[in-house]
Amino acid sequence: MVDSASFRPLALTMGEPAGIGPDVTLAVWRERSERRLPPFYVLADPDALRRRAKLMGIDIPIETMSAGEAIDAFDRVLPVVALESAADAAPGQPERSAARGVIEAIARAVGDVRAGLASALVTNPINKKALFDAGFQHPGHTEFLGMLSAAWSGSPAHPxxxxxxxxxxxxxxxxxxxxxxxxxxxxxxxxxxxxxxxxxxxxxxxxxxxxxxxxxxxxxxxxxxxxxxxxxxxxxxxxxxxxxxxxxxxxxxxxxxxxxxxxxxxxxxxxxxxxxxxxxxxxxxxxxxxxxxxxxxLPFVRTSPDHGTAFDIAGTGKADISSLAAALRLADELARHEAEYRQREHAAGAVS
Ligand SMILES: NC(=O)c1ccc[n+]([C@@H]2O[C@H](COP(=O)([O-])OP(=O)(O)OC[C@H]3O[C@@H](n4cnc5c(N)ncnc54)[C@H](O)[C@@H]3O)[C@@H](O)[C@H]2O)c1
Ligand SMILES: N[C@H](C(=O)O)[C@H](O)COP(=O)(O)O
Structure with missing residues (x-):
């Protein structure tokens, strides 16, 4: 059976730039082989990622590209799809100016899944208070994704x-x-x-x-x-x-x-x-x-690590990447099941 999910990467959002999202993203790409991770690209401010890598003293090749180029580049470099809004902040010090980029990353990642450029969405943690202070109206990803998916499917979502x-x-x-x-x-x-x-x-x-x-x-x-x-x-x-x-x-x-x-x-x-x-x-x-x-x-697969922004350890290199690695693996697995289910449904429809 052809598995369409195999040919597409996961879309990973950078999350709150003052938190550990950038740290675990850089580190998880470095361990992509040992942890048997599926290919992904990051929706992020590439300069913010480069600055964090430098601060942490890790040498990661970061390349800006389109979502469509990510799957072939993943083994060689960390593929980054650049945000239109800057989204940078020093570790532990959230900036109101980054909120626009944080929200843009989530909305664009959902758009990529909808357009068939990504197989599923994986989100790094956001700081609810920082986004609220900047006018964001949703208590978390879950509710925001429900709103985005209702716009997608045309019917109310119950995330x-x-x-x-x-x-x-x-x-x-x-x-x-x-x-x-x-x-x-x-x-x-x-x-x-x-x-x-x-x-x-x-x-x-x-x-x-x-x-x-x-x-x-x-x-x-x-x-x-x-x-x-x-x-x-x-x-x-x-x-x-x-x-x-x-x-x-x-x-x-x-x-x-x-x-x-x-x-x-x-x-x-x-x-x-x-x-x-x-x-x-x-x-x-x-x-x-x-x-x-x-x-x-939701009409698409979304996973996330279970931890939050962990401002107390951001930029230190102490963040454990296991939950993000598990979130990437699970998103890939669920997207494959979803693709197989749709193929079976399609085949059954073609027969009946
Ligand atoms: N998916 C999400 O967007 C998400 C999930 C949970 C919390 N949050 C947000 O994160 C912010 C902080 O929340 P919190 O303090 O309750 O939880 P937290 O998970 O950020 O931190 C709790 C404690 O666990 C430690 N910790 C967290 N992740 C770790 C990791 N990967 N490795 C090692 N230690 C780690 C932290 O250093 C801290 O001491 C809040 O704004 C909350 O809303 C977001
Ligand atoms: N309630 C979640 C937790 O504490 O782990 C977290 O806030 C994430 O929620 P969203 O996925 O809705 O952002």
Missing amino acids: VMMLAGPGLRAVPATIHVPIAAVPRLLTEEMLIRTGRTIDHDMRRRFGISNPRIAVAGLNPHAGEGGVMGTEDDEFIRPAVAALREEGINAFGPLAPDTMFHAEARARYDVALCMYHDQALIPTKTIAFSETVNVTLG
Whole structure:
């Protein structure tokens, strides 16, 4: 079978230039062979990357080119597709002037995937506060990508964040919102929609034929029959029942404190959690250096390392590149599954 994903590179955004995005990008290219990385190009300010390499004392050949030239150049040089806006900053010191370039990189990378120039999108971390201060209206990539993909497909998107690491995949149903808003934002309908998206993407992109989805409760002991909170019985349990009626292998609500130990994790493929930290504390605790942030529910594949901008170590060479390496490998794998799925769909359509 012809795999169209093999002939295209991944589009990697540089992220916040004051953070460790530039550091891990340079270092991961240097280790491309040892880590068996798929070809990628970086959407970045090439001068900013050169300055960071010099500061870190590493000699990396950086060449500016078009996305179409990247795949042949990748073995020889780090291919950079230059941004129109400058996006530079000293390590640990975010500049408002860089925000335009940071946002341009994400939007252009999505455009490249849409145009068939890249097989998938991999993002380096952004600093939410720095972008907010410059007028950016989205709490993170996930929500911004949902907006961009709605413009792409013409229908509203429901992007779903998933942290995927060895030993645990977990989805926060609510994402970047204050904890006080969580009970109000959780509804039976949104949990059903989230469960459907998980089931769909696990089958189509992860190749898991009957994904087991463990649904967490919101309250201690999942409410313990209503004596510790009523949300678990009011809308989480009915959402699980509705998903099961559709043939989706969801179960719960489970007591959140006992669903992440090793034996419990062996009983499911994905944990559907109720809020950001319920999902991200266990994933990042179990495997901070290898966990990948994946966005489900988009018409394209997007991954990211699980760490943030790490201003405290930017420019020092101390940043661990394992999570970015894992994000590049996973994006390539998911894009191949997606391409194969589309080919099968196309072939079935041609036969029927
Ligand atoms: N994908 C993203 O865009 C993304 C993800 C997470 C956080 N963030 C943003 O990053 C900023 C900082 O967030 P934070 O401080 O909570 O988390 P962080 O991951 O940036 O840092 C937490 C701690 O882990 C260390 N660390 C992080 N990555 C490391 C690496 N690769 N190697 C070694 N040590 C590493 C840091 O030095 C720091 O001590 C925030 O603005 C947040 O919004 C962005
Ligand atoms: N919530 C994520 C985390 O803490 O790892 C992170 O902020 C990234 O979110 P986006 O992928 O939406 O930028």
